[in-house]
Amino acid sequence: MAHPAVLNDLIDRYQTLRLLNPKAPEVRRRLDDVSYTLCLATGTSDIDAALLAARLHLPGARPHDDSAVPA
Known part of the structure; x- marks a missing residue:
């Protein structure tokens, strides 16, 4: 997996x-x-x-998405 800075740059370029x-x-x-x-x-x-x-893999990402789990 690439470094988060590289991934962020690629995402930005793709979105642009x-x-x-x-x-x-x-x-x-x-x-x-x-x-x-x-x-x-x-x-x-x-x-x-x-x-x-x-x-x-970006800083601050939640590795486990529990949004579909009832509270």
Whole structure:
């Protein structure tokens, strides 16, 4: 798993690129690159899993989500 600072940077880059026109060839290429890198950095095979895994390794993340457990 990559360092949290690296993961945070990749998440930020991914989110920024998603706000741009994904049909533009350069944006699509950069989005594909950062998605691939996030997957490699987290040991996952799709971007949704990569984003979740990366966020769970950031400082302050709750490793066990008990939000679905009744109080």
